[in-house]
Amino acid sequence: MSLDPVVPETRVLAIASHVAYGYVGNSMAVLVMQSLGCEVAALNTTTLRSSKAGFDAGNHTGYKQFKGTRASAEEIQEIYDGLKQSYLTDFDMMLSGYAPSAGVVSAIGSIGRDLKLKASTRPGSFFWVLDPVMGDEGRMYVSQDVVPAYKTLLQDVDLILPNQFEAELLSDIKITSLATLSEAVAKLHKENRLPHIIITSVRFNAASPKISIIGSTARLDNSPRLFKIEVPAIDCYFSGTGDMFAALIIVRLREAVTEQNLARTKSWVPPDTISAVDLPLAKAAEKVLGSMQTVLEKTKKARDESLESMGGPLGELEKEKGSEKRVHLRKTKAAEVRLVRNLTDLREPKSLFLAEALDIDDS
Amino acid sequence: MSLDPVVPETRVLAIASHVAYGYVGNSMAVLVMQSLGCEVAALNTTTLRSSKAGFDAGNHTGYKQFKGTRASAEEIQEIYDGLKQSYLTDFDMMLSGYAPSAGVVSAIGSIGRDLKLKASTRPGSFFWVLDPVMGDEGRMYVSQDVVPAYKTLLQDVDLILPNQFEAELLSDIKITSLATLSEAVAKLHKENRLPHIIITSVRFNAASPKISIIGSTARLDNSPRLFKIEVPAIDCYFSGTGDMFAALIIVRLREAVTEQNLARTKSWVPPDTISAVDLPLAKAAEKVLGSMQTVLEKTKKARDESLESMGGPLGELEKEKGSEKRVHLRKTKAAEVRLVRNLTDLREPKSLFLAEALDIDDS
Numbered sequence: 001m002s003l004d005p006v007v008p009e010t011r012v013l014a015i016a017s018h019v020a021y022g023y024v025g026n027s028m029a030v031l032v033m034q035s036l037g038c039e040v041a042a043l044n045t046t047t048l049r050s051s052k053a054g055f056d057a058g059n060h061t062g063y064k065q066f067k068g069t070r071a072s073a074e075e076i077q078e079i080y081d082g083l084k085q086s087y088l089t090d091f092d093m094m095l096s097g098y099a100p101s102a103g104v105v106s107a108i109g110s111i112g113r114d115l116k117l118k119a120s121t122r123p124g125s126f127f128w129v130l131d132p133v134m135g136d137e138g139r140m141y142v143s144q145d146v147v148p149a150y151k152t153l154l155q156d157v158d159l160i161l162p163n164q165f166e167a168e169l170l171s172d173i174k175i176t177s178l179a180t181l182s183e184a185v186a187k188l189h190k191e192n193r194l195p196h197i198i199i200t201s202v203r204f205n206a207a208s209p210k211i212s213i214i215g216s217t218a219r220l221d222n223s224p225r226l227f228k229i230e231v232p233a234i235d236c237y238f239s240g241t242g243d244m245f246a247a248l249i250i251v252r253l254r255e256a257v258t259e260q261n262l263a264r265t266k267s268w269v270p271p272d273t274i275s276a277v278d279l280p281l282a283k284a285a286e287k288v289l290g291s292m293q294t295v296l297e298k299t300k301k302a303r304d305e306s307l308e309s310m311g312g313p314l315g316e317l318e319k320e321k322g323s324e325k326r327v328h329l330r331k332t333k334a335a336e337v338r339l340v341r342n343l344t345d346l347r348e349p350k351s352l353f354l355a356e357a358l359d360i361d362d363s
Numbered sequence: 364m365s366l367d368p369v370v371p372e373t374r375v376l377a378i379a380s381h382v383a384y385g386y387v388g389n390s391m392a393v394l395v396m397q398s399l400g401c402e403v404a405a406l407n408t409t410t411l412r413s414s415k416a417g418f419d420a421g422n423h424t425g426y427k428q429f430k431g432t433r434a435s436a437e438e439i440q441e442i443y444d445g446l447k448q449s450y451l452t453d454f455d456m457m458l459s460g461y462a463p464s465a466g467v468v469s470a471i472g473s474i475g476r477d478l479k480l481k482a483s484t485r486p487g488s489f490f491w492v493l494d495p496v497m498g499d500e501g502r503m504y505v506s507q508d509v510v511p512a513y514k515t516l517l518q519d520v521d522l523i524l525p526n527q528f529e530a531e532l533l534s535d536i537k538i539t540s541l542a543t544l545s546e547a548v549a550k551l552h553k554e555n556r557l558p559h560i561i562i563t564s565v566r567f568n569a570a571s572p573k574i575s576i577i578g579s580t581a582r583l584d585n586s587p588r589l590f591k592i593e594v595p596a597i598d599c600y601f602s603g604t605g606d607m608f609a610a611l612i613i614v615r616l617r618e619a620v621t622e623q624n625l626a627r628t629k630s631w632v633p634p635d636t637i638s639a640v641d642l643p644l645a646k647a648a649e650k651v652l653g654s655m656q657t658v659l660e661k662t663k664k665a666r667d668e669s670l671e672s673m674g675g676p677l678g679e680l681e682k683e684k685g686s687e688k689r690v691h692l693r694k695t696k697a698a699e700v701r702l703v704r705n706l707t708d709l710r711e712p713k714s715l716f717l718a719e720a721l722d723i724d725d726s
Contacts, residue, residue: 005704020442021404021451031397034703041384079383086692088384329449340397341368 368400
């Protein structure tokens, strides 16, 4: 068992939301990346807190009581400019997550492009991972104008991590099958020259006991190399798992790319001879899902025990009049991802899942 | 080598400043505590960033370019109330650090007292560590009215971590020798019934190659049990080492108290039969300093290499006109504590230092 850092020295700019209590957005992603050895500068797009402007704190939206400040695009740009003036923007990677408005998406875009431009003479020296947080299962969290704002970034990012619904929004293809999903991936690669894609939370039948991620790294001709990794669905609502996935992918992709000697290759794209299941993206995703499954199963178990100790999953409390809010708060707290007690599972993922190649007839 | 958490499940409320880049205040303390297995809720008193109000970010004052928002006392209280309404204040420990004004000190006080009151029927179930950040080496960082504000908290806190100058401000005793320092400790114990004290950065001669911490846990009659731990001084200016010390003390004290079966004893005070060097506070401080010395020596080495690779500690840059600012920024960045690459040194402190008993004639 080794405590050595998982990755070579890696400086990451993380742009996402922040909470004082619990693990979502940067509060999840920063700890995950730091505990695996990355230096992380955190730029917070939304701070959930009690009221007025000023600093931070609050809990996350799972608690249904949040109040927050949404950082304006100008403020985000100003902070970035401040770091730049202090010569603190020598980032190797950028992870951009939740942005509360189209303006903030554009600000993230100009930061990403600035970093990309600075790195343009040194191929592979900057890699941008975009999690286009917009909604899930047919429901939008953000306003409609965020969709076109993200679309304009696709030509500059290196990897996107949409869920199935977000992939539909970005590709304008209704995804109802592996064939339509494959079509969406092919379109995203081709129209944007987008090197890497992972679509998360893929499930065509809500009753299925399995859930998949489907990834692809484009070949030189922009055609996809598709792989799929299937994991058992866990019957529990967790917050922050998208942020956990994104942060782990940052670390594991950096690791896989270093192992495959691709760190100085533009956008870390391996030669066409590398098959889908041998892609750094596939190797990285296998480890990410190994870690996540272990941590989330432990979280589910701890949650069940915690609810049990409160007097059963429903308990006495639920019988009281007007107790709905308190019951909801307790359940939300009980389901917080058990992160700090299980950092070992991040460092040492179990080999639970293997990528399989997906060969799909697009017709 | 074990990756198991160092402490039993521990929920900490951390109230201090926050920066987007670098390790000071909560940006240091939160990572240190989380990486050793504590659940941490971070309440940020000052957010250093580029301008206006709103969220967070920016670098720390070492960079001399910071701009920031100072959270008002009302805002801090509101955030705490928000957590309370969501039943998220079941903290085992509280660490309070930099507060920008007397009003914020008072707000921290009422939060600490509220948590203490809630825990009053369960001795040992809440422990408050106060780092009364006011200044160093005779120079104040905060306004004068912060001093009396801290004094009113001393009767409620469990452990204070002043440096030599701050101990003078709190005790109104000029500390110039071990005898006067011992007098200050005795006075702080007695007048406030303050159980635990550690005075950091003790050096009576600025040219000394050694620097000490001096700690004490009061006996039943409020007399001190004094111990001293001496460490070699490192010739380098680091930011955030006070926050690192405080965060590590939280973890190691919790660990030592658990080992000595004192977790259900009021303020974790061991019986009078326990001598100074066997105090949980002394055992904890030995480990804290073992970790810190290793990490800071590595930081110094990395800084020297980094400055060397820029063309010598002074380098070509320093010869240019008007380059002072950039040189200062580079040096500050080079001296950032190397934390994420050396988390092992936090988990597994070397046994470098042993506490020795201090028997001083107060006459």
